[in-house]
Amino acid sequence: MYGFLIAVGVLLLVSIIWMVYRIQTLVSVVKGSDKKIASGSNKINAIMFLLFLVAAGFLFFWYSFKEYENYQLPIASDHGIVTDRLFWITTLVTGIVFIATHLLLFIFPYRYQYKENKRADFFPHNNKLEVIWTAVPALVLTILIVSGWKAWTDITSPAPENAHVVEIMGYQFAWDIRYAGKDNVLGDFDYRLINASNSHGVDFTDKNAFDDFSSPVVVIPKGEPVLFKIRARDVLHSVFAPHFRLKMDAVPGMPTRFWFVANKTTDEMRAEVGNEEFEYEIACTEICGRGHNSMRRVIKVVEPAEYQSWLAEQRPFIEQNPDLIADLPAELKELAEIQISENKK
Amino acid sequence: MAEASITSHGAVSHGHDDHEHHDSFITKYIFSTDHKMIGKQFLVSGIFWALIGGFLSIVFRLQLGFPDMDLSFLRPIMGGWIDEAGKLDPNFYLALVTMHGTIMVFFVLTAGLSGTFSNFLIPLQIGARDMASGFMNMLSYWFFFLSSVIMFVSLFLENGPAGGGWVVYPPLSALEQAIPGSGLGMTLWLVSMTFFIVSSLLGGINYITTVINLRTKGMSFSRLPLTIWAFFLTAVIGLLSFPVLFAAALLLVFDRSFGTSFYLADIYIAGEALPNTGGSAVLYQHLFWFLGHPEVYIVLLPALGITSEVIATNARKPIFGYQAMIISLLGITVLSFVVWAHHMFVSGLNPFLGSIFMFLTLIIAVPSAVKVFNYLTTLWRGNLIFTPAMLFSIGLVSFFISGGLTGIHLGNSAIDIQLHDTYFVVAHFHLVMGSAAFFGLLAGVYHWFPKMFGRMMDARLGYIHFWLTFIGVYMVFFPMHYIGIAGFPRRYYSWTNFEFSNMYTDLNMFVSAAAIITFVAQFIFIFNFFYSMYRGRVASLNPWRSNTLEWTTPLHPKHGNWPGEIPTVYRWPYDYSKPGAKEDFIPQTIPLSSTPESNLPHEQELVKLEKEIMKEEGEVLVANEVKEK
Incomplete structure (x- = not known):
């Protein structure tokens, strides 16, 4: 019934417009205004x-x-x-x-x-x-x-030597974060090593990987250079941190990078915008599938001292999951275990 | 009445025309080799696609502007893509965005614009009986038709059409595991685009050959209307860049179906590591944008050409800086090939290469600026008649300025870091390329409708159509600049997952409402177009009192265009409001020798030459007649 009424209404409206249009046309023919060069x-x-x-x-x-x-x-x-x-x-x-x-x-x-008694200027060109x-x-x-x-x-x-290295890896549909640890050098990775317990595909035969760790939040120090090493696991993604004016595509098979210096801590920004809940965010800006609009990761900027103490608290992959080094050659395994025990002190 | 008497006139002295035969319905309307009919075929197909492309955008604008809306009423058309709760499927949202882009860029603004007006106007304006090869021209349309059918079918696949954005970047477009649209939908996309490229090349070769070889006597390159210059250079760009897209697509087909690794490397997806290594996803981007950027000018140049013609005619003034306009077009043509990587500043491209492309990109702004200033000076001290075509042309210049200026932001790689893939880019290219080219298309239709169908379109409906569309387009795309500066990324199903973009619901609602109004306003045009085709006022032979050759043909030109000899050209096409002349226009077919009152000093010199040529011609004609007897 409702639909029927709408249909009748639309029909009426269209026919009225139609009538007005026809009358207009006829009037203009009678007046002869359609013969004029420019009408009213x-x-x-x-x-x-x-x-x-x-x-x-x-x-x-x-x-x-x-x-x-x-x-x-x-x-x-x-x-x-x-x-x-x-x-x-x-x-x-x-x-x-x-x-x-x-x-x-x-x-x-x-x-x-247009004016009937006027002529346009013949002004075809002027070199000056x-x-x-x-x-x-x-x-x-x-x-x-x-x-x-x-x-x-x-x-x-190129990023300064002392830049804090953070790896950001995009996959459908989230970001995984890996820190380089105390040595500030990321361990090698190989996409063929990826499995449920090693989502980054970290190659633990590389000693540099022993102190690498992951974090749910990207924590970075204020006022010190930070180097994002960016890669993707499946399709293209793009790291976009709008408040830092930072954007770089994540490409499978071709690592990219972006370094920058954050100059306001999260707390300072919270005070500035007057929002206690404020967080810096990372979004994805390269179409990557169904969850493209949900790849959120929070960046937390802290004072350098706070950053150092946070860094010291972090537990590397191999400590959280000793299975990762179970298959290593004996020599390396020993080295890794030494590192774990040192960390625990 | 008038139309009947004129056409019968035309048929009398038709001796020269070797196409004189009676066409059946099929040879006249379907497998036609007449460039005018092929142009109309492209036009009607373009309008069909524009409605589909426009409709798709309305559906995703509903999602963006009214995210809580119950879309169940769309289920009759969209079926399972609207879920139980009346929500649009996010994968299908991406497919909508992808198909909107593909359809608008290729099927509407390339085929619909270049296909229509290059075909229709090139022979008519240069004084040729038809294209160099009518058969190839017919093939060009039918390859386009085939491509259209395939793309259309892909809309109804179970897994949906291609969904990786209109740029279809691999690996997303190469892996079915990544998005359902990368299955059969993507295959059909690639097949369809292949036929589209064939169509474009067949058309382009024809346009170029025709312009170079079939110009009538006296029609030197320096007397060509700017429309023809634009179509000619557009065809050159297309001929050089479309094959590269074909190469890109072909390699993508290999990667998808035959296990090669041109674009794929080190991928772990859906729980397994793929064997592909050594490929480069960025390689595809280079190949794609090598077409993709010139494509912008393939879309835009014909519109600028049409505008030049329409503005000069309706300002009753010669186009200002005819030579500068041609040089700008040439400059844009050349530069369009060396700016592609500005789409890739943050793709992981070598930053040094980024600097090079930034310099090249900003250089291309100079010829564009010259064109704008020349349009403005053409309007200055003119005697402006606001036909609907003129209104759309002025609208085009406005969009070209608004959208072009933001190109200066985006071409600057440092600024592009923040703006890349945000709504700022969406606003930029929809204004400068989308809307500007679309307005060029509309201006062309309003202006040449009398030549196409022998009848006038209703001007008043044209005015209403213009004002609704012009205001509507600005209401849709201008607010997107603000949304873009705020950092809203493109191709997002919703923005509520992020704090920084969890705002502007009001502005997005406004944009969506404006989009719906603008879309609905297009039906005024559709009505006007089809109604006027049959019931419009019968046109006079030269309704806009224009100088170019097409207006010297009969009201309904037959295949072959001119009943007798092809007219000779004696002057450039922009002798409007020449001091001393009786009328405010002097068609190209009027010899300089018959207008001594308005000739400029250097033209007076040419008169002598002209007289000699005419004398020689007369002798040849007499000799021929004697032979025939």
């Missing part, structure tokens, strides 16, 4: 452009300023300050061009709408003008590029 609608369209300019311009400014606090995520890394400054400088430059060109684009239609508006954008772009290029080179330069 010309003026209406010209005015519409002006109205659109004013209304859309108002919305643009109003919303951009009103919402700034919302869409501008707080920055928590050193390089993020640089890239955000670049973003806003570029926005300022493009914003000026955006407004200037649109003023012209929408005012011209009103200003130069054309050279100017080739050269000026080229110059402005060069400045923008060079500053972007400098930032990019700094960000992608």
Whole structure:
């Protein structure tokens, strides 16, 4: 019944529109306005452009300023300050061009709408003008590029020697974290070693792996360089930590990396945004299947001292699960066991 | 009435035309070799696909804008993809996103735009009877049709169509274990795209050959309308880049079906380690974007060409900087091949390569800027007539500016780190490439409808259609910039799993509502299009008082286009509002010698030359007549 009523309503509406349309057409034929080069609608369209300019311009400014606090995520890394400054400088430059060109684009239609007794200017070209508006954008772009290029080179330069190494491995649909441990060197891995008890495929014949450990939360120190070593186990993923302005794809078979310096602890950020629950997050930004939108991992930034004490508390893989070293050659096994017992002290 | 008298006129002096025969329904409407009919076939197919592509986007916009909505009412069409609770299946959500992209980029904006207008306009505007090879042209459409059928069928598979995003990056697209869409759906995607590439190449070779070889007398490259320049260069780009996509797809087929490891390495999935090693997922990205980026210009250049023509005609002014426009087009063509890796700044690409591509990418902004300034100067001190085509062209310029400027952010690799794969990118390319090209398509349809069907589309419905669509598109895509700056990632089924993106539900709702309104507004166009085809006002021969050659044909040109000799061209196509001339337009077929009152000094020089040529021609004609007798 409900559906029937809707159908009748729609039918009525359509037929009314139809009638209006036919009448309009007939009236315009009678008036002969369809013979004119430009009918009265010309003026209406010209005015519409002006109205659109004013209304859309108002919305643009109003919303951009009103919402700034919302869409501008707080920055928590050193390089993020640089890239955000670049973003806003570029926005300022493009914003000026955006407004200037649109003023012209929408005012011209009103200003130069068709008049029967008028002729358009025959103005096919002007070399001076054309050279100017080739050269000026080229110059402005060069400045923008060079500053972007400098930032990019700094960000992608090799990580400092003392950077804390953290491995992030993406899989459907989560991230696994591995720390390099006391020696700050990650043990080798091989995807063929992956099984239920060794989700990272760590190769424990490599001594560097003895102190490697995992953590449910990515804990990093404030003010010290951190190197994310990024890889994927199945399909492409992408590590995205929006507050750190950090993004890097995780590629199966091709490890990638990204280093940065966090400059606000989680607690400081909580105070800044006035939210006790605030957490830094990692999300996935490369389509990876059904759970693409649920690959969340929390990053916790702490003071360096707190980081050191946290580090000391962590128990390596081989200590939590001694089976991992059960098959090692005797010599290595001994070494591993020594390390375990040292840790326990 | 008028139409009947004119067409019968046309048939009288039809001696020259060797295609003069009576077409059956099948040869006229289905297996036609007439470029005009093939153009219309592409157009109608494009409209069909646009509706499907648009509908798919509405479904996923419902999910994004109204996540709690009960979608049970879609079950009659979507079946099991709507679960018991009335929720959209997340895998099918990804399939929707993928198919929306594939359909819009390839089937609507490549085939529907280039296919329609290159076919329809190239012979008409350069003064040729048909394409260089009508048969190849027909094949081009039917390969496209085959490709369409396969893609359409894939929508109804049990496991759904391809779901790895329109870029179908492996390993996701190579492994059925990773996502159900990578099964048969992906196979059909690859087969369909293969036929699509064949279609594109057949079409492209034809366009290029025709433009180079079949221009009428006097139609030098420096007198070609900008539409033809754009179609010509588009075809060149397509010819050089589509084969690379074919290579990428072929290697993907090998990886999927024959156990090779071009793109696969070190994968552990669904509890087992795959044997593939040594492949590179990034290799696929390089190959894909070697087509993928030029593809943006394949989509955009025809729209810019159409806009140049429409703006000049309706501003009653020569296009400003004709040569600069051509040089810009050439610049964009060349540069479009050397910027592809800007899609891959954070793919693990060597950062040094990233710097190189950043420089190259930002250079391409210069010719684009020149084009915008030239459009603005063309409007300046014009005498503007707002036909629906003109409105859509102005709309296109606006989108081209808005979307193009954010390209400067994204092309800067340092800024792209944050913005890559967020909604900022979605906003950027939907404006600069999607909506701009779509507006070019609409402008073209409104402008050349009288030539296609001999009738006028209703202008008032056109105005309403324009304003709803123009405002609608901005309401849909402009807010996405804010969402993108806030870091919302693309291709997310919902954003509530993260604190940083657990906001803007209101803005997403607004975007979805605007999308629905904009989509519904397109039915005004659909109605106007089909109704006017049969019942529209009969058009006059040159309704926009335009200079180009297509308006010198009869109202319903037969196969062969001109009943008698093909007209000769004496001037460039932009002699609008020339000082001294009686009318505010001088068609290309009017000799300079007959317009002494408006000739410029250097044209006066050409008059002498022209007279000599005409004299020689006259002699040849007389000689021929004597021979025939």
